[in-house]
Amino acid sequence: MTTPQTKTKQRAGLTGIALAAVIGIGSFAGSDSAADDLTPKAYAALVQAGLSNVKVDFDGREAKLSNGTPDELAKAEKIVEGVNGVRWAKIDSNRSTNLPDPPTFSLTRVADGVNLNGVVPNAAVAQKLKDAALSLGKVTGDLKIDPNVGTADWLGTLSDVIPSLSEVDDLALSVDGDSLAIGGSLESQAGVDTLADLIEPSLGDLSLDNTLKVDAARLSPSQAEDIKAANVYFARGSSTLDARGKAGLLTLVDVLKRNTGVELEIGGHAGPTDPVRGKALSDERVAAVKEFLVASGIDAARLSTKSYGSDPEADGDAYAEQYRRVDFIVKGN
The missing domain is CATH 3.30.1330.60 (OmpA-like domain)
Known part of the structure; x- marks a missing residue:
């Protein structure tokens, strides 16, 4: 038999369930709203810091970062956590290795000059490298431009070194991945050492694979x-x-x-x-x-x-x- 007290308890229980549901729906809506509000703020802060390639995904007020070098992601983590309203920012270990392809470059001696190949991020970089290659003679081949290719320190410094390669016989220079390889021959060990010392400051994060040889029987x-x-x-x-x-x-x-x-x-x-x-x-x-x-x-x-x-x-x-x-x-x- 249902008493007035029992009905009152049932109504109270239903009301509690309804309130819980409303609160739950409100929390999801609030999570989406927070993400929509914080995402543009986080990207604006990253662009200002020169980290526009880093990707930010919000879940409420918590951010996960990806698509950058370890150094870039570490900097981005501090920057995003400093945005007003962000609870925390962490590097997404599952996606942080989704990096852009590195730029590439090769320069080889041919009969009447040099041949160029590679992929660089913009036309200005390509033109600077091609102008430098002209100091070695006629230039054949070309550099492809791909805005999706990453940047690198050596793109801004290698053009200063290229004119100094004029005395290298059978020249073969290439940048691919994390190393710069150079081969060919010079007439003396002093010449090989001097050229290596000249190249070193232009490497940035690259390692040097130097296979230059001494050939005393060659003429520059x-x-x-x-x-x-x-x-x-x-x-x-x-x-x-x-x-x-x-x-x-x-x-x-x-x-x-x-x-x-x-x-x-x-x-x-x-x-x-x-x-x-x-x-x-x-x-x-x-x-x-x-x-x-x-x-x-x-x-x-x-x-x-x-x-x-x-x-x-x-x-x-x-x-x-x-x-x-x-x-x-x-x-x-």
Whole structure:
């Protein structure tokens, strides 16, 4: 039998259940409202701190952070917790490794210049790297631009180093992941060490994989030009070295001493004259040059000679003096 007291108790119980339900619904609504309110505030604080890539997910007033480096996430944690209304912020260990792909870059020596490849985050960075590569000659290949690629310290400093790579033979430089690899050869260990010291400050967080080698038998581009410019010219009918000729040969001596594996052919030419006299004059000129080089400390075994004789058809040529010369051909390098 139901008494008035029993009915009163039942009504009270139903009322309590209803109130609990209302409170529960209100708490969920409040949680969503808090998240909607705090999310833009947290992102604004992160953008101001230069951490716009960090992602924030709110559950009520609690935030979880992802998509950044460990250092970025640690900074973001403090910044978001400092936003008014946030209870706490924690790094989401399940998603914090969702990082953007790193930029890449490669630079390799080709016949008439260098070839570029890689992916960088914006056009300004790409142009700066390409302008630097032009210092090494003609540039082929290109850099792709992908705004979703991450940034890196080396993107702002590597362009300052690239012009210093002009003396590296068989150059191969690449940045991929967390290391910078450089290979090729230089003429001395001092050159290898100097270049490594120059690259080090531009690495940022990268490690250096240095496989540069010493090749004493190679010529740098500037040294090849020195040999090309060392041609010795003679007065008509003469095989005597004058002061200008000796000065050019002293430059050649310096190149040969610094590159002990280089061998040269000394080629003699005579101006318009009869073939017999022309052959004799060519022989005398190469002998005079070889004698000077040997007296200056160059091993005679590294020097071969060849007489090209005269060119009778050059008689009256305004440029006939070009036939009265000794020039050099690199035979072993």
